[in-house]
Amino acid sequence: MRHLIGIDDLTMAEIEQLIETAEDIIANPEKYSERCHGKKLATLFYEPSTRTRLSFEAAMMELGGNVLGFSDAQSSSASKGESVADTTRVISCFADIMAMRHFKEGAPMVASLNTSIPVINAGDGGHNHPTQTLTDLLTIKREKGRLDNLKVGFCGDLKFGRTVHSLITALSHREGIEFVLVSPDELKVPSYIKKDIIEKEGLPYSQTEDLDSVLPELDILYMTRVQRERFFNEQDYIRLKDSYILTPERLTRAKSDLCIMHPLPRVNEIAVGVDKDPRAAYFKQVLNGKYIRMALILFLLEAAK
Amino acid sequence: MNVDSIKNGVVIDHITAGDGMKIYYFLGLDKLDCPIALIKNAMSRNMGRKDIIKVDSENLPDLCALGYIAPDVTVNVIKDGEIIKKYHPELPEQLADIVKCQNPRCITSTEQELPHIFSLTDRENRVYRCIYCESKAKG
The missing domain is CATH 3.40.50.1370 (Aspartate/ornithine carbamoyltransferase)
Known part of the structure; x- marks a missing residue:
C-alpha cells in the first residue's frame, strides 16, 4: 500500500x-x-x-x-x-x-x-507537510518553467518551518540548486537538515541574517511565518515575530522575474502592498x-x- | 578468582570495564533462570580491565540489540565446551522498545502502547532515528 x-x-x-x-x-x-x-x-x-x-x-x-x-x-x-x-x-x-x-x-x-x-x-x-511541498514544486514549475538551476532563498522561521525542511529535501535532488538561508540566529535551519541533506548532497548554500544583501541574487524567495504555536515561550515569540517583513520598497532591489512564495497564512511578514506585485505567487500557490x-x-x- | 567454563551458551567478552551490569539489564538477563556469571574488572592484556558475562544456557538470549549498545564486545558462542562462533555484534537495522523517543512532540509521547521503534539511518555514524518523528536516538 x-x-x-x-x-x-x-x-x-x-x-x-x-x-x-x-x-x-x-x-x-x-x-x-x-x-x-x-x-x-x-x-x-x-x-x-x-x-x-x-x-x-x-x-x-x-x-x-x-x-x-x-x-x-x-x-x-x-x-x-x-x-x-x-x-x-x-x-x-x-x-x-x-x-x-x-x-x-x-x-x-x-x-x-x-x-x-x-x-x-x-x-x-x-x-x-509533503502536499505543501508538492504544491510548492508545482508553483515553481509553473512560475519559472523549471525545477533546476535556481537560487532559492528561504526567509523567516527556518527552524520550525516544516514546509521549508520538506522543500529543501525535495529540491536537494535537483540539478544546479543553491540555497540562501535567511533567519535570525534563534530560528536557523536545524543541523540535521544542513548536515544530512544540504551538505550530504554537496549543494552550495549560505546563511545570513540580512535579507537585503541577498535579495538581488534570488530566483525564488520563500517567506515563512514565525509561528506562535511552535514556541514554548511566548516572550521568545514576541521578540522574534517581526524579524523579517517584505515590503514593496525592499523588492525594488530584487530581480524582475523573482518568484515570491509563502505557504500561508501570513501574519505581517509580507506587506499587503506586495500582493499587487506580479512577482507575488503565494495566492497562486493555494490554487x-x-x-x-x-x-x-x-x-x-x-x-x- | 575462578569461574567455571560453560558447556553450552554464550560468553560476551571485552566489555568495557563498568558496563557489564548495564548490558546485563539491557539484554534482560536478570529475567533468565539459567546460571549467569558477571565478572567485573577482569584483567585484560589489551584493555587493562574488562567485564565479561557468561550465560550458561542452550536457549541463547536475543543479542540483536547488543550491536547498538556495545558494538566492540566479542560474542563467543559455546557448544559442548567448544567455541563454535566468535563475532562482533552488527548494528541492528531496527531497535524496537530498546530506546525511548525523547522528542516531546512525537506521537509516542501520547500514544501509550505504541512501540518505540528506531531505524538505522546512518551506519557509519551509528545514527538511529525514530520511525515516527525522525528524531535521533539518544542514550
Missing part, C-alpha cells in the same frame, strides 16, 4: 508525473471531473486548518468523489481518548483514502501502519495546491488497486 508520509516517499520521477498530471488537470478539468465517482476521502484533522483541509475537500469534489471527516480533535473520538491507531482502523472501514493532520509528529505514520487504505500526511506538527492534491489522490488510489 502506497502512502505519502514524507516527500521522500515519492521518487523524483513520480513527483514529475504528479506535476504533469496537475498541469493536465489545469488544462483539461472536464477530463477528470468524474474520475473519483463513488470514492470517499476521509479528512482527519486533529488540528485546525482552513486551507489544507478545504483544499483536500475541493480536490476530491472536483474529481467527482465525496468527503467525510472531522475538523478538530474535539469533534472526534480523540476527545474520548481514542488512539490514532484505533481511529484510523475505524475510518478505513468508511473511506477509500484519508488525509490526516495532527499536532504530534509521526501520527500519520502510525495511521499508515494501521490501515488498509492510502494515508496522506496533511501536516504533522513541525515535522512534515496549485488543489490541483496537485487532485493528482495525488488519483495517483494513490490507482496504486491501491
Whole structure:
C-alpha cells in the first residue's frame, strides 16, 4: 500500500508525473471531473486548518468523489481518548483514502501502519507537510518553467518551518540548486537538515541574517511565518515575530522575474502592498495546491488497486 | 578468582570495564533462570580491565540489540565446551522498545502502547532515528 508520509516517499520521477498530471488537470478539468465517482476521502484533522483541509475537500469534489471527516480533535473520538491507531482502523472501514493532520509528529505514520487504505500526511506538527511541498514544486514549475538551476532563498522561521525542511529535501535532488538561508540566529535551519541533506548532497548554500544583501541574487524567495504555536515561550515569540517583513520598497532591489512564495497564512511578514506585485505567487500557490492534491489522490488510489 | 567454563551458551567478552551490569539489564538477563556469571574488572592484556558475562544456557538470549549498545564486545558462542562462533555484534537495522523517543512532540509521547521503534539511518555514524518523528536516538 502506497502512502505519502514524507516527500521522500515519492521518487523524483513520480513527483514529475504528479506535476504533469496537475498541469493536465489545469488544462483539461472536464477530463477528470468524474474520475473519483463513488470514492470517499476521509479528512482527519486533529488540528485546525482552513486551507489544507478545504483544499483536500475541493480536490476530491472536483474529481467527482465525496468527503467525510472531522475538523478538530474535539469533534472526534480523540476527545474520548481514542488512539490514532484505533481511529484510523475505524475510518478505513468508511473511506477509500484519508488525509490526516495532527499536532504530534509521526501520527500519520502510525495511521499508515494501521490501515488498509492510502494515508496522506496533511501536516504533522513541525515535522512534515509533503502536499505543501508538492504544491510548492508545482508553483515553481509553473512560475519559472523549471525545477533546476535556481537560487532559492528561504526567509523567516527556518527552524520550525516544516514546509521549508520538506522543500529543501525535495529540491536537494535537483540539478544546479543553491540555497540562501535567511533567519535570525534563534530560528536557523536545524543541523540535521544542513548536515544530512544540504551538505550530504554537496549543494552550495549560505546563511545570513540580512535579507537585503541577498535579495538581488534570488530566483525564488520563500517567506515563512514565525509561528506562535511552535514556541514554548511566548516572550521568545514576541521578540522574534517581526524579524523579517517584505515590503514593496525592499523588492525594488530584487530581480524582475523573482518568484515570491509563502505557504500561508501570513501574519505581517509580507506587506499587503506586495500582493499587487506580479512577482507575488503565494495566492497562486493555494490554487496549485488543489490541483496537485487532485493528482495525488488519483495517483494513490490507482496504486491501491 | 575462578569461574567455571560453560558447556553450552554464550560468553560476551571485552566489555568495557563498568558496563557489564548495564548490558546485563539491557539484554534482560536478570529475567533468565539459567546460571549467569558477571565478572567485573577482569584483567585484560589489551584493555587493562574488562567485564565479561557468561550465560550458561542452550536457549541463547536475543543479542540483536547488543550491536547498538556495545558494538566492540566479542560474542563467543559455546557448544559442548567448544567455541563454535566468535563475532562482533552488527548494528541492528531496527531497535524496537530498546530506546525511548525523547522528542516531546512525537506521537509516542501520547500514544501509550505504541512501540518505540528506531531505524538505522546512518551506519557509519551509528545514527538511529525514530520511525515516527525522525528524531535521533539518544542514550
